[in-house]
Amino acid sequence: MAEESTTPLEPAGDEVLTGHSYDGIQEYDNPTPRWWELMFVATIVFSPIYAIWFHAPLQGRTLADQYQASLADNMRLQFGEIGDLTPDETTIVKFMNDPKWLPVGESTFKTNCVSCHGPEGIGISGPNLTDDNYLNVKKIEDIATVIRDGAKNGAMPAWGNRLHPNEVVLAAAYVASLRGKNLKSARLTEGVEIAPWPSGG
Structure with a gap:
């Protein structure tokens, strides 16, 4: 078997070698493409x-700007049918009895409020919402005010800067709908009994 030659090859034509050798291997000094x-x-x-x-x-x-823009677009699509809701007695009573939109309020409640009020509204660190006694509510529209602005020096956080105004109204409608269920709660009765909600009729 013939031995392989270890003699470096001479470059052909204009080709230039780099001048170094690794185990007998040499490189052409070619420019990058x-x-x-x-x-x-x-x-x-x-x-x-x-x-x-x-x-x-x-x-x-910014990402925050893009998020807010996307959120606004989504809300316009979601609430296009009902427009901008006002947190007044008539509106809350209407949506408290609306089977189509009440689940939206329920979803908002269960996404944001269960840690304090529980999934059924019976109260954990926050008060029971299923009886006739209230701490910061005298009229049905006060529910939206408490959700939006908070209460008890921050014990009830303000959600007005985190929820769409329509979400506040629909969540208020859902909370109002819990009244009268009188579900069993580990919390003692809090607040005072108030007058019944206005009739939806």
Whole structure:
């Protein structure tokens, strides 16, 4: 079997060797491809544009702005049928008896309120919502006010800056609908008994 030659090959034509050898292996001193250099330059040009577009606090471009815009679009679609609700007696009584929209209020309640009031409204750290006694409510529209603004120096947090105004009204309608169920609660009766809600008729 013939022995392989270890004599370095001479470069042909204009080809230039790098001058070093690894285990007898030599490299041509070829430049990087033009397309690679152009791509490198393009990334340098693109980088500040990307940084400004996605990370600079430009109006409407931050993730928070995009989230709020998407949330607003979603709410417009969700509440397009009912428009902007006002947290008054007539509106809350109406939606308290609306089988289509009451589940939306229930969903809002069970997403945000169960840690204090329990999934059925019987109260955990917050009061029982299924009896006729209330701490901060004298009229049905007061429920929306308490949800929006909070009560008891923050013991009941304000949700007005976290919920859509319609969600506040629908959650208030759901809370109002719990009254009279008188579910068994481990909490003592709190507050005072108030007059019945107005009739939906």
